[in-house]
Amino acid sequence: MKKFTIQEELPKKGKLEPIHIDEMRLNWEKEKLQRAEESLNKFVQVVQSVLGDLSAAKLKRLHLESNEVVQEELASRFQFPNASDQFNLDALGINVEPIYEMRKEFAHTWSSYSFQYKDGKFIADEDQAVFQQFYTYVDTPEKKKFISLLEQQVELYNEFKAAGLIRSYTHLREVFYPNMFTIDIYGNMSVKTDRLPSLLSYVGRYIQISV
Numbered sequence: 001m002k003k004f005t006i007q008e009e010l011p012k013k014g015k016l017e018p019i020h021i022d023e024m025r026l027n028w029e030k031e032k033l034q035r036a037e038e039s040l041n042k043f044v045q046v047v048q049s050v051l052g053d054l055s056a057a058k059l060k061r062l063h064l065e066s067n068e069v070v071q072e073e074l075a076s077r078f079q080f081p082n083a084s085d086q087f088n089l090d091a092l093g094i095n096v097e098p099i100y101e102m103r104k105e106f107a108h109t110w111s112s113y114s115f116q117y118k119d120g121k122f123i124a125d126e127d128q129a130v131f132q133q134f135y136t137y138v139d140t141p142e143k144k145k146f147i148s149l150l151e152q153q154v155e156l157y158n159e160f161k162a163a164g165l166i167r168s169y170t171h172l173r174e175v176f177y178p179n180m181f182t183i184d185i186y187g188n189m190s191v192k193t194d195r196l197p198s199l200l201s202y203v204g205r206y207i208q209i210s211v
Contacts, residue, residue, distance in 0.1 A: 019147065020136040020196045029130060036110040037124045044122070046102050050094060060117040063110065066103055070096065136197040142209040143200050149209075150180060150191050157189045177207065 044062055048054060051073055061069050074096070078088040089096065112130060115122040138144050153176075160166050169187045179195045203209055 016137045016139055018135040019138050019200075020193055022134040022136075022194075022197070026131060026134040029128075029134065032109070033113055033124050033128060036106075036113055037115070037122060039106040040110040040115065040122045043099075043102050043106065046098050050096060050099055056117070056120075059120075063115055063117070063122060066099075066107065070099055136200060138200070140203070141211045143203050145211050146200070146203050146207065146209050147196075154181065154189050154191055161187055161189075 040063065043066070044059055047062060047066070047070070048059075051070070054069070054073065058069050058073070074085070074089070074094070077092055077094075078085075079091060080088055083091075113128055114125045116125060117123075138147055157166070161169075166187065169183050169189075172183060172189075173181065177199075179192055180199060181189050182192045183189050199207070
């Protein structure tokens with residue numbers, strides 16, 4: 001965990017380093033992204049198997065505007081403007097159900113991600129907005145001071161322990177706000193880094209820090 005001091009200046013916005021990354025959830029989200037990329041490219045294949053080759057401009061729109069693309073393409077081919085869509089589809093020998101079925105089942109998996117259409121396929125952007133929820137930043141003076149106080153408490157406690165001045169640590173957790181610290185079987189204290197996202201979200205609401 002990156003160390004902070006109370007006097008240390010916060011870096012400007014955009015240069016902040018995360019103090020904690022939820023690696024497990026981030027990796028799980030990346031796996032979802034990979035599956036979404038595969039599904040989206042499979043969807044492109046299904047659309048072209050039904051409608052034939054489409055321009056790159058239209059294929060690019062399939063990510064978020066697939067319904068519009070399909071409707072526009074069909075409308076341009078319909079030969080009987082006064083007849084029903086189904087009549088025109090039958091006349092053209094086109095069955096659009098595979099498109100609609102796949103979009104209904106999988107569109108939600110790729111709609112929340114950003115992609116680039118390149119060389120005939122969709123490629124997921126490495127930097128996805130949704131990933132930010134798994135990064136925790138110390139982005140206010142209050143949060144910075146809170147982290148510094150945690151570190152000072154850990155350092156002070158461990159110095160007391162090393163000097164033989166801690167008689168019992170069995171119930172020490174009960175002294176502090178829940179889940180801020182952990183104490184191992186040897187009595188060593190450390191900050192519960194996996195709890196930092198929740199704790200930092202409380203600063204300014206349930207945890208009041210003056211600077």
